[in-house]
Structure formats: C-alpha cells, structure tokens
Amino acid sequence: MASELMKNGDGEMSKDERKVYDRQIRLWGFDGQNKLRATKVLLIGMQGLGAEIAKNLILSGVNSITLKDHTEVSILDRCSQFLIPRDSEERNRAKASFSAAQKLNPNVKVIVDTTPIEENVDSFVTSFDLVIATECSPSTYKRLSENCRKSNVKIFIADVYGLFGYFYQDVISTHSLYGEVFPNNAEIDTLTSTKKKPQLYYLTSALLKFQSDSNRKPNPDTSEEDIEELKSIIHPQINDSSSDQENKESDVFEEYYGELFCELSPTTSIIGAMVSQTALNTVMNKPVDNYNVFFYDHIEHEGKFHLL
Structure with missing residues (x-):
C-alpha cells in the first residue's frame, strides 16, 4: 500500500528510514x-554557507549530494564551517567536510568532487536534478545559469558577505537569467532599467563587480582598500540608476562596509535555511515561483523576496 511502502530508484524505504523521516512524512507526505x-x-x-546547505539537504533525505570544492581549508572557515574538524589534516574543503556530512544521514549518498567547476563541460549539470552554487565568480554563475536553463535543471545561486547575504533562483523559464538580473562587469555601471530595485540590490551588484575585477571577495586582510574600492563602485551606480533620493545618499551603506568580510554564522544559517527550504519546496513541486531573488540584511534583521 502507498501508506506503507515508498520506493525510488534505490528500492523501498526501510523501516528504519521511515522512522528517521517520520516527522517530514507527516509534514509533506509520502509523495513529497x-x-x-x-x-x-x-x-x-x-565554506560556511555550503556547509549549512549541505546539512539541511542531507538531513532532509535527498538521494545524493555531490560536494564540489577545489579550494583548501583556510582560517576564514572557522567563522562558520562546522563540518570541518579543527584538527583536520585534510586540506581540501570538500574532502575535509565529507566525514561529518555523511554521519548526518547514512541513507544519503555523499560524494566529493575536487575539480574546479570552471573545468567541467557545459553538459556537466545534466547529471543532477538540482544545482546550488556558492563561492563562484560572477561569470561562472552566469554560465551555470544559462546551462541549467538549457538543460531544464533547477538552480539556486547564493552568497554571504559578513552580515549580508542573498540568493537567486531559476525554477521557471519565464524568470530572468542570472546574468540579466546581475549584469556583469562594465554593464553594471550603466543600469538603465526603470524598474525600482531594492536598496540591497545595489550592494549586491557592487560586490559582484568587485569580485569580477579583483577575482576574489572582500578580505579582512585588505579591508580598508576593499571598502574604498566598493565605495567607488557603488556610489556612481546608485546615482545613475535610482530616482529615489534615499538611495542616492552617499552614506546609505556606510554601516555595511565594515561588516562584509567572512561568512559569519548568523547569516549563513539564515541564508542556508532559506535556500534549502525553497529548494526542497521546488523539488516537491511547490516552488516560490513569483519571486527570483532573496536579500537578507542581518543589521536590519530583515529578509525579503523580490522579482527582478
């Protein structure tokens, strides 16, 4: 009977599995x-955001999750990366995260991939039902968005900058591609859309342009120089693109500049939870399809969805 048995490509759900997922089954049913x-x-x-998302998806009971990261563990991971033991001798982030990730739920297949995403062919995403990308360059995000759209693969793109974070989703073909929502490099300085954008859109765009120009996120070791560079990007952008006098004030983000470094755990936990829950709803055919971008501001303790 449907209420007693549950199958997927790997066979029936065991009695132990049904106990593990009992609360979830009560919430969204056997079909979900x-x-x-x-x-x-x-x-x-x-990094911290990826660890949070991995935890949530593994505990939910997906079939498999591939942890893809070619970078080495750094001191910044101590801000929020809880899957990597402090005494770990493994240098690669994905490998160092594997053991703790797998222990969260032995029923989920956890796979490690240490090759850079930039080296994968465009068709690589077709092996998956859901792609969640963090810590990539804006050009890589743009490429992933286009390839997932072509392959009909759902994609979420997310990043955290200190006490601020955002995510983008593409779950229906009528929404704008990532590169259309966040134009890359020089295009970012001459935004001409008449649609009023939320204030945090300009901060996100400036951070992405900084990342494109510098090939890195803002770093606490170079905080003073990075803040000045961000200001030089964001002020012309706001003045050229907004008719809102409040958005034109040069000090509108003054409180934010010193809080954009590292992936801090309060923000990774919230953005990670929002990405995970929205992605799970999408998998279960309950997408939040009237919005495509979510911004979270920990300074104001506020998170909002937007359609851009």
Whole structure:
C-alpha cells in the first residue's frame, strides 16, 4: 500500500528510514519524501554557507549530494564551517567536510568532487536534478545559469558577505537569467532599467563587480582598500540608476562596509535555511515561483523576496 511502502530508484524505504523521516512524512507526505529521495544535488562551494546547505539537504533525505570544492581549508572557515574538524589534516574543503556530512544521514549518498567547476563541460549539470552554487565568480554563475536553463535543471545561486547575504533562483523559464538580473562587469555601471530595485540590490551588484575585477571577495586582510574600492563602485551606480533620493545618499551603506568580510554564522544559517527550504519546496513541486531573488540584511534583521 502507498501508506506503507515508498520506493525510488534505490528500492523501498526501510523501516528504519521511515522512522528517521517520520516527522517530514507527516509534514509533506509520502509523495513529497519520495521526490526528495529521488533527487540528485550538486552543491558547489563548501565554506560556511555550503556547509549549512549541505546539512539541511542531507538531513532532509535527498538521494545524493555531490560536494564540489577545489579550494583548501583556510582560517576564514572557522567563522562558520562546522563540518570541518579543527584538527583536520585534510586540506581540501570538500574532502575535509565529507566525514561529518555523511554521519548526518547514512541513507544519503555523499560524494566529493575536487575539480574546479570552471573545468567541467557545459553538459556537466545534466547529471543532477538540482544545482546550488556558492563561492563562484560572477561569470561562472552566469554560465551555470544559462546551462541549467538549457538543460531544464533547477538552480539556486547564493552568497554571504559578513552580515549580508542573498540568493537567486531559476525554477521557471519565464524568470530572468542570472546574468540579466546581475549584469556583469562594465554593464553594471550603466543600469538603465526603470524598474525600482531594492536598496540591497545595489550592494549586491557592487560586490559582484568587485569580485569580477579583483577575482576574489572582500578580505579582512585588505579591508580598508576593499571598502574604498566598493565605495567607488557603488556610489556612481546608485546615482545613475535610482530616482529615489534615499538611495542616492552617499552614506546609505556606510554601516555595511565594515561588516562584509567572512561568512559569519548568523547569516549563513539564515541564508542556508532559506535556500534549502525553497529548494526542497521546488523539488516537491511547490516552488516560490513569483519571486527570483532573496536579500537578507542581518543589521536590519530583515529578509525579503523580490522579482527582478
């Protein structure tokens, strides 16, 4: 009977599995859990935000999750990366995260991939049902967005900058591609859209342009120089693109500049939870499809969805 048995490509759900997922089954039913058990996830980037998303998806009971990260563990990971033991001798982030990630739920297949996403062919995403990308360059995000759209693969793109974070989703074909929402490099200085954008859109765009120009995120070791560079990007952008006098004030982000470094755990936990829950709803055919971008501001303790 449907109420007693639950199947996916790997066979029936065991009695122990049903006990593990009992609360979830009560929440979204056997059909919803069955969809999760059939879902193969690619998660790119295993700093603090990636660890939070991995935890949530593994505990939910997806079929498999591939942790993809070619970078080495750094001191910044101590801000929020809880899957990597302090005494770990493994230098690669994905490998160092594997043991703790797998222990969260032995029913989920956890796979490690240490090759850079830039080296994968465009068709790489077709092996997955859901792609979640963090810590990539804006050009890589743009490429992933385009390839997932072509392959009909759902994609979420997310990043955290200190006490601020955002995520973008592409779950229906009528929404704008990532590169259309956040134009790359020089285009960012001459935004001409008449649609009023939220204040945090300009901060996100400036951070992405900084990342494109510098090939890195703002770093606490070069905080003074990085803040000045961000100001030089964001002020012309606001003045050229906004008719809102409040947005034109040069000090509108003054409180934010010193809080954009590292992936801090209060922000990674909230952005990670929002990405995970929205992605799980999408897998279960309950997408938040009237919005495509979410901004979270920990200074104001506020998070909002927007359609851009």
